[in-house]
Amino acid sequence: MRLKKNEKYVVFGAEEWRVTVGKLYEVAGKVCGRALYDGGLVKGRKLAKASKLKSMAEIESVLKNENLAEQVQVERDIILVKGSFEGEALKPSLKPRCFYLAGVLAALYSACSGKDVKVEETDCIAMGKKECRFVVRELKWYEKMKEVMEVI
Numbered sequence: 001m002r003l004k005k006n007e008k009y010v011v012f013g014a015e016e017w018r019v020t021v022g023k024l025y026e027v028a029g030k031v032c033g034r035a036l037y038d039g040g041l042v043k044g045r046k047l048a049k050a051s052k053l054k055s056m057a058e059i060e061s062v063l064k065n066e067n068l069a070e071q072v073q074v075e076r077d078i079i080l081v082k083g084s085f086e087g088e089a090l091k092p093s094l095k096p097r098c099f100y101l102a103g104v105l106a107a108l109y110s111a112c113s114g115k116d117v118k119v120e121e122t123d124c125i126a127m128g129k130k131e132c133r134f135v136v137r138e139l140k141w142y143e144k145m146k147e148v149m150e151v152i
């Protein structure tokens with residue numbers, strides 16, 4: 001992990017993540033997932049820029065370097081991830097829990113493809129699956145407008 005000189009960092013261990021984010025899910029539900037996704041987008045854009053990412057084949061090393069995942073396999077619009085930090089920390093769950101990672105993946109995918117995309121997790125190790133499965137799809141024009149309107 002490359003640290004910038006003029007930025008402050010907080011290191012969250014798995015236990016702190018589990019307690020903090022677990023509590024946020026309890027009180028904020030979907031809003032918590034959306035906030036984590038947006039935070040992941042910010043992180044992903046920084047990572048794409050810092051690593052000069054050119055292809056999705058390079059994302060495994062980027063995510064491993066950040067301790068966000070151990071293994072990544074990209075097949076067109078499907079991304080399979082083993083060892084997600086988030087999923088591991090938020091076990092057990094009935095729903096996918098890797099919203100931050102989904103945001104990071106969306107930003108990395110967008111940086112490589114030049115397309116605005118949304119990434120949704122369909123299977124998660126937090127649910128007892130062997131890996132997390134993410135589906136990438138291009139944003140429709142009205143979804144892009146919605147994103148802009150939410151920022152304003």
Ligand SMILES: [Zn+2]
Pocket residue numbers: 084086087096097098121123124125126132133
């Ligand atoms: Zn997951």
